[in-house]
Amino acid sequence: MSHILSVTDLTQALKDVLEAEFPFVWVRGQVTNLARPGSGHLYFTLSDSGAALPVVWFKNSQGRGGRGGSGSGGRPGGEAIDPLTGEVLEPGRDVAAELADGQEVLAAGRVTVYAARGAYQLVAELVQQSGVSDLALAFEALKHKLEAKGYFDAARKRPIAPSPARVALITSPQGAAVRDFLRLAQGRGTGASIRIHPALVQGAAAPAQLAAQLDAVNADGWAEVVALIRGGGSLEDLWAFNTEVVAEAVFRSRIPVVTGVGHEPDVSIADYVADRRFATPSAVASGLWPLRADLMQAVDGLEADLARAFAAHLERKDRQLSELRRALSWLSPARRLARLDEAWVDLSRRLAGAGGRLLSVRRERLAAVVRHLSRAFGPAAVCARQEQVQALSERASLSAGLALAGAGRQVEVLAARLAGLDPEGPLRRGYSLVRVERTGRFLRSTAEVAPGDRLGVRTADGEVAAVVAEAEKGRI
Amino acid sequence: MAKDKQSFEKRLERLRGIVEALERGDLPLEQGLALYKEGLGLAGDCGRQLESAKNEVKLVQDGLLKEFAALDAAGDAPADPEGIGGEGA
Numbered sequence: 001m002s003h004i005l006s007v008t009d010l011t012q013a014l015k016d017v018l019e020a021e022f023p024f025v026w027v028r029g030q031v032t033n034l035a036r037p038g039s040g041h042l043y044f045t046l047s048d049s050g051a052a053l054p055v056v057w058f059k060n061s062q063g064r065g066g067r068g069g070s071g072s073g074g075r076p077g078g079e080a081i082d083p084l085t086g087e088v089l090e091p092g093r094d095v096a097a098e099l100a101d102g103q104e105v106l107a108a109g110r111v112t113v114y115a116a117r118g119a120y121q122l123v124a125e126l127v128q129q130s131g132v133s134d135l136a137l138a139f140e141a142l143k144h145k146l147e148a149k150g151y152f153d154a155a156r157k158r159p160i161a162p163s164p165a166r167v168a169l170i171t172s173p174q175g176a177a178v179r180d181f182l183r184l185a186q187g188r189g190t191g192a193s194i195r196i197h198p199a200l201v202q203g204a205a206a207p208a209q210l211a212a213q214l215d216a217v218n219a220d221g222w223a224e225v226v227a228l229i230r231g232g233g234s235l236e237d238l239w240a241f242n243t244e245v246v247a248e249a250v251f252r253s254r255i256p257v258v259t260g261v262g263h264e265p266d267v268s269i270a271d272y273v274a275d276r277r278f279a280t281p282s283a284v285a286s287g288l289w290p291l292r293a294d295l296m297q298a299v300d301g302l303e304a305d306l307a308r309a310f311a312a313h314l315e316r317k318d319r320q321l322s323e324l325r326r327a328l329s330w331l332s333p334a335r336r337l338a339r340l341d342e343a344w345v346d347l348s349r350r351l352a353g354a355g356g357r358l359l360s361v362r363r364e365r366l367a368a369v370v371r372h373l374s375r376a377f378g379p380a381a382v383c384a385r386q387e388q389v390q391a392l393s394e395r396a397s398l399s400a401g402l403a404l405a406g407a408g409r410q411v412e413v414l415a416a417r418l419a420g421l422d423p424e425g426p427l428r429r430g431y432s433l434v435r436v437e438r439t440g441r442f443l444r445s446t447a448e449v450a451p452g453d454r455l456g457v458r459t460a461d462g463e464v465a466a467v468v469a470e471a472e473k474g475r476i
Numbered sequence: 477m478a479k480d481k482q483s484f485e486k487r488l489e490r491l492r493g494i495v496e497a498l499e500r501g502d503l504p505l506e507q508g509l510a511l512y513k514e515g516l517g518l519a520g521d522c523g524r525q526l527e528s529a530k531n532e533v534k535l536v537q538d539g540l541l542k543e544f545a546a547l548d549a550a551g552d553a554p555a556d557p558e559g560i561g562g563e564g565a
Contacts, residue, residue, distance in 0.1 A: 193532045194533045196544055299519055
């Protein structure tokens with residue numbers, strides 16, 4: 001609900017759209033409801049079978065379509081310019097004065113919205129008579145005839161040489177058309193040769209002259225392309241280009257033909273037959289040659305490309321050179337010497353290394369032997385032996401003690417046994433020990449005594465002196 | 477003019493070819509240098525050619541080439557003495 005517009009808003013919006021979309025248009029239609037109020041402005045409706053368009057043609061715009069009879073060369077004070085093509089609009093007859101209901105006209109102008117009435121309309125800048133109906137009929141008849149003969153076939157259209165150097169221009173040397181063409185051509189291309197072949201472009205003699213010049217250009221054979229141009233005008237004005245004689249000449253031209261006849265909406269029979277049709281004379285110039293500024297830009301662009309490509313080329317060469325230099329220095333005698341030197345140094349290093357290793361192996365083996373020896377006889381071994389000695393001596397002293405103790409015990413035993421052998425022991429048990437005084441020996445046999453010997457008889461507590469009475473052996 | 481123009485197209489084409497050849501990068505150094513010099517010359521020539529480019533306009537009358545001076549002065553041009561300028565529309 002927020003989009004409710006006021007009538008003014010909507011009308012303004014429509015006005016903006018319409019006027020932006022149709023800033024300048026050409027409209028063809030029949031004049032009806034023509035009104036000529038005292039102001040001098042003209043009001044009428046342009047209509048065809050399907051629609052009607054209100055037109056207002058203000059007085060100050062009417063002069064542009066103004067006076068100026070054919071062939072006079074005269075110009076009205078102000079020139080009208082087609083804002084779409086930049087084309088200078090040719091002065092025509094006094095269309096404003098002659099305008100009447102029922103005429104077919106071509107109106108050019110802006111579409112505007114007349115807000116007060118809620119209507120859109122065309123504000124005409126220029127109105128041209130669009131021709132008489134029998135001309136239109138003749139046009140259609142010829143168009144069908146030539147079309148049937150294949151004159152318009154796309155297949156027979158020849159390509160136009162790009163940026164042609166030699167152009168034959170068939171036109172009136174006095175018209176605005178040739179001026180527009182040459183003015184546009186000035187800023188284009190790289191400098192072309194243009195030959196103007198003058199011909200009437202309007203009137204009864206025009207078709208024959210146009211055809212004759214086309215043939216002359218072909219006979220000459222100089223041109224790369226021939227251009228047939230004429231400024232805008234009514235259907236009658238342009239009629240020469242709708243004649244069979246011109247169409248035939250265009251058709252038989254061996255040199256490609258381009259046309260630029262009338263204004264944007266005008267299409268002539270010559271246009272249909274031509275190899276390339278342009279809307280206006282200036283459009284022909286634009287179509288034949290590229291803008292010189294564009295060419296300059298292309299040259300500058302190529303120059304920049306060239307510099308870039310050459311820099312890249314140099315860089316590649318530089319790379320190749322340093323690669324070659326590296327390769328070359330690898331192969332040089334000095335480099336070879338250095339390489340051999342390096343190899344020698346390497347070998348001697350390896351040799352020294354090998355010698356060192358050899359020594360160190362021996363040294364290691366020696367060290368191993370020393371290690372073994374020191375393990376066997378070194379201080380540690382001595383120490384161990386000492387410990388063993390110590391242990392043994394300890395054990396020895398221990399054994400000695402034990403031995404002594406054993407001996408003591410044996411002594412005791414022996415003493416005991418010895419005590420048993422005490423000669424006084426038996427004395428105490430009753431035995432007596434008898435010693436012969438004469439021999440001094442203890443008496444063991446009867447043979448040792450003779451009667452009368454003195455005996456000492458020893459007892460446990462003393463001695464008894466006795467004398468032997470008898471000694472008889474075996475008497476016990 | 478025609479000769480100059482033709483050679484403009486040819487020069488531009490040659491310049492394009494030179495740039496492409498340099499970009500391909502399989503040229504000997506001397507040839508690359510020579511091409512670069514040639515390209516610079518071509519670019520300079522093309523630029524000068526465009527700077528000085530001017531259309532040559534002649535009027536063909538009775539099989540003869542005549543100077544055509546109506547350019548930029550059409551408004552003041554004298555009435556057509558030969559009576560052939562009947563565009564008038």
